[in-house]
Amino acid sequence: MARTLCRIFKGCQSICSLPLMKTRLHPSASVLLRTVCVRRMLTLPFRFSPKAQDFSLPNSSWGAEMRQLYEHYNSQCEEEMKGEEKQDWAWKRVPSYNRTLKHATGGVYLSKIYQSKARFFTRNIKEPGAAFEYVLFVSKDEQKCVCIFQAGHLLEGPQGYVHGGAIATMIDTVTVTHASVLTLLIMTANLNINYRRPIPLGSTVLIDSSLNKTEGRKVLISCKVTSTDGSKLHTEATALFVVSRLLGG
Ligand SMILES: CCCCCCCC(=O)SCCNC(=O)CCNC(=O)[C@H](O)C(C)(C)COP(=O)(O)OP(=O)(O)OC[C@H]1O[C@@H](n2cnc3c(N)ncnc32)[C@H](O)[C@@H]1OP(=O)(O)O
Numbered sequence: 001m002a003r004t005l006c007r008i009f010k011g012c013q014s015i016c017s018l019p020l021m022k023t024r025l026h027p028s029a030s031v032l033l034r035t036v037c038v039r040r041m042l043t044l045p046f047r048f049s050p051k052a053q054d055f056s057l058p059n060s061s062w063g064a065e066m067r068q069l070y071e072h073y074n075s076q077c078e079e080e081m082k083g084e085e086k087q088d089w090a091w092k093r094v095p096s097y098n099r100t101l102k103h104a105t106g107g108v109y110l111s112k113i114y115q116s117k118a119r120f121f122t123r124n125i126k127e128p129g130a131a132f133e134y135v136l137f138v139s140k141d142e143q144k145c146v147c148i149f150q151a152g153h154l155l156e157g158p159q160g161y162v163h164g165g166a167i168a169t170m171i172d173t174v175t176v177t178h179a180s181v182l183t184l185l186i187m188t189a190n191l192n193i194n195y196r197r198p199i200p201l202g203s204t205v206l207i208d209s210s211l212n213k214t215e216g217r218k219v220l221i222s223c224k225v226t227s228t229d230g231s232k233l234h235t236e237a238t239a240l241f242v243v244s245r246l247l248g249g
Contacts, residue, residue, distance in 0.1 A: 061129020
């Protein structure tokens with residue numbers, strides 16, 4: 001019993017230490033989050049996960065362009081310094097896991113809360129480079145988010161080009177991550193996409209998202225997919241996110 005309580009306590013601590021939990025919460029989101037977490041934690045078993053793979057770190061499939069851009073943004077990120085004050089930073093890399101809840105900070109195993117075979121959609125293909133290779137950085141003032149995206153061969157739509165649904169997936173992923181930095185328990189309510197120019201399969205592109213406005217429970221974000229030098233506009237989109245009342249069950 002004592003051990004179980006200790007694990008529940010650690011679970012709460014882990015959830016509260018997630019980057020998203022440190023952001024400003026909409027009051028209704030805050031209440032919902034506490035209710036959902038506590039309800040789920042009290043009914044389900046915990047295990048400890050020794051290691052989580054962060055899929056947003058470089059791997060052997062990354063091309064030169066992807067690596068170069070990663071280095072560029074990563075060099076402007078917060079540096080963890082032991083015993084000294086943290087340096088100022090312009091961007092923050094957003095870690096990415098294939099079972100987000102399993103890999104809450106502290107390694108508490110939480111994904112049993114949901115289905116054991118469930119995987120985060122964009123991170124469920126084992127072969128590196130085959131599908132969605134990407135890394136996201138969020139700006140210090142949280143007004144902008146940038147994603148470096150390398151589209152793998154499994155994402156083909158028209159011959160030699162990326163499928164429109166895969167592009168929509170990435171736009172949703174980037175904008176929802178951005179919106180999640182601002183508030184919690186959000187759902188995509190509307191995604192409006194204009195495809196301007198096809199994206200060659202295997203190429204690397206930049207996905208930039210900017211906060212348009214927040215209005216009550218609503219977050220509006222606009223997004224552009226461009227070539228890495230910014231000269232070609234591939235896709236434009238706007239996204240609306242709403243803090244969900246339904247997520248609490
Ligand atoms: C990084 C890991 C995250 C991965 C997840 C990626 C994101 C996703 O793909 S989410 C999955 C896809 N989305 C969904 O399934 C959402 C399904 N829809 C819903 O759950 C609900 O309709 C939801 C939550 C969007 C809104 O429901 P509800 O909380 O009842 O909102 P409701 O009270 O009707 O409306 C709130 C406001 O939003 C507006 N609104 C709601 N839906 C829309 C819409 N589709 N278009 C425009 N405005 C809308 C309303 O007009 C209202 O505005 P106002 O306050 O100004 O009057």
